[in-house]
Amino acid sequence: MSERITQTRGAAAGAPAETSVADAELDCRGLLCPLPVYQASRAIDRLLPGQALRVVCTDPGSLADFPALARQRGLALLSAEERDGVQVFRLRKDGDG
Amino acid sequence: MYITNSAAGQPPAQTEPQQDRTAAERRARQERLRPDASRRRYGSVRDLIASPQNPTPLVRLSRVLPSGAEAHLKLEWFNPFGSIKDRTALYLLEGMRRRGELGGRELVEATSGNTGIALAALAALEGKKLTVTIPSGAPQEKLTLLRMLGAEVMATPDDLCPVDNPSDGAIALARAVAESPAHRGRYAMPNQYANPDNVRAHYETTGPEIWEQTEGRVRTFVAGFGTCGTITGVGRFLKERDPSIRVVAVEPQRGHHLPGLKNLQEAKAPAILDRSVLDDVVRVDDGPAYAMARRLFREEALIVGPSTGAIVEAIARLEPAESGLVVGISPDGGHKYASFYAERLDAEEVAR
Numbered sequence: 001m002s003e004r005i006t007q008t009r010g011a012a013a014g015a016p017a018e019t020s021v022a023d024a025e026l027d028c029r030g031l032l033c034p035l036p037v038y039q040a041s042r043a044i045d046r047l048l049p050g051q052a053l054r055v056v057c058t059d060p061g062s063l064a065d066f067p068a069l070a071r072q073r074g075l076a077l078l079s080a081e082e083r084d085g086v087q088v089f090r091l092r093k094d095g096d097g
Numbered sequence: 098m099y100i101t102n103s104a105a106g107q108p109p110a111q112t113e114p115q116q117d118r119t120a121a122e123r124r125a126r127q128e129r130l131r132p133d134a135s136r137r138r139y140g141s142v143r144d145l146i147a148s149p150q151n152p153t154p155l156v157r158l159s160r161v162l163p164s165g166a167e168a169h170l171k172l173e174w175f176n177p178f179g180s181i182k183d184r185t186a187l188y189l190l191e192g193m194r195r196r197g198e199l200g201g202r203e204l205v206e207a208t209s210g211n212t213g214i215a216l217a218a219l220a221a222l223e224g225k226k227l228t229v230t231i232p233s234g235a236p237q238e239k240l241t242l243l244r245m246l247g248a249e250v251m252a253t254p255d256d257l258c259p260v261d262n263p264s265d266g267a268i269a270l271a272r273a274v275a276e277s278p279a280h281r282g283r284y285a286m287p288n289q290y291a292n293p294d295n296v297r298a299h300y301e302t303t304g305p306e307i308w309e310q311t312e313g314r315v316r317t318f319v320a321g322f323g324t325c326g327t328i329t330g331v332g333r334f335l336k337e338r339d340p341s342i343r344v345v346a347v348e349p350q351r352g353h354h355l356p357g358l359k360n361l362q363e364a365k366a367p368a369i370l371d372r373s374v375l376d377d378v379v380r381v382d383d384g385p386a387y388a389m390a391r392r393l394f395r396e397e398a399l400i401v402g403p404s405t406g407a408i409v410e411a412i413a414r415l416e417p418a419e420s421g422l423v424v425g426i427s428p429d430g431g432h433k434y435a436s437f438y439a440e441r442l443d444a445e446e447v448a449r
């Protein structure tokens with residue numbers, strides 16, 4: 001099971017500030033729940049406090065899973081959006097996560 | 098007498114190529130030792146998996162039960178990969194092979210460890226890759242064995258939401274790995290919780306062994322709620338032989354620390370559970386289960402896993418006059434739980 005995680009902060013250097021929305025990005029398209037929260041939870045383990053993770057999903061179940069993950073792990077859910085069957089979440093690790 | 102368990106449907110051991118280039122090669126081939134189960138000489142470790150021709154032993158309990166009780170433990174750790182799940186794993190894989198579900202695919206399974214270890218060992222023999230999703234709180238020893246066998250381990254964290262039971266979370270995660278469109282059918286899932294081959298393993302091997310080994314005199318059978326393959330398969334077999342045989346299931350407390358067992362109030366009842374074979378369910382909490390495991394070590398010299406402690410504790414609570422000859426399952430041995438036992442012994446020393 002390989003995870004598709006991309007570090008974005010370095011790559012976004014020189015780009016307009018508003019595109020630098022996360023420190024890491026996780027592509028969970030085509031993965032069924034609860035795989036996206038499982039992978040996100042592991043990705044968050046690798047973040048430093050204050051860093052953010054952007055996750056892209058296609059299982060609508062994630063709309064319930066990610067707010068719950070944020071609550072349980074004490075993460076800030078910066079945004080949760082759905083458009084054309086794609087859900088995008090941004091989570092920030094504040095304390096120990 | 099010991100015979101290899103080809104009855105379980107494995108393909109025969111690979112035959113040697115018959116073309117010898119020289120007479121010396123032919124002689125060497127002819128002189129090579131052949132598998133001979135009557136001498137306990139095997140071509141493959143998988144031939145050691147228990148079957149009616151090569152049953153796991155029954156050992157009588159002599160000290161931990163009230164006087165007048167007669168109970169025998171079936172020591173499933175005599176299976177080559179260390180637990181009753183060797184039987185299950187063999188039947189799961191053979192069923193998948195028969196149905197053409199294996200070809201070129203990786204395996205993924207949710208397991209508290211023992212099925213994973215047996216599947217990983219059998220997969221290793223075939224050069225197949227296995228991913229296991231394992232509930233959080235499984236002992237480190239099991240995770241290490243799985244990794245040594247080359248399995249990829251996905252430890253399911255407690256906060257895997259919205260599923261609130263870790264063992265159900267592991268099942269949901271394995272299913273997601275198997276069925277996610279992004280994986281394009283790369284994974285096949287044996288699904289021991291819903292696969293009738295799990296029940297069949299015990300209906301065709303464990304049950305008949307118990308009947309033979311007790312010469313048909315077993316009156317009460319005791320096993321745990323786990324995947325429910327053992328209780329359903331053995332229970333069904335024994336009830337068909339004699340409907341008056343009592344089948345007792347052991348259920349742990351909610352939030353228990355007895356790997357392999359399930360509390361069916363907090364976890365979903367497995368699809369393969371057939372409640373019609375059950376006569377009683379006995380609830381055994383962690384404390385008495387671990388206390389009995391320690392007594393089994395110290396008084397019976399049986400190095401058992403914690404679930405055996407729960408099962409023997411349930412046997413000890415039966416009324417000897419009513420239960421008659423009892424057979425209980427000892428699903429696995431104690432070595433894999435050294436860290437669990439150390440924690441309890443340390444806590445007791447601190448409390449003293």
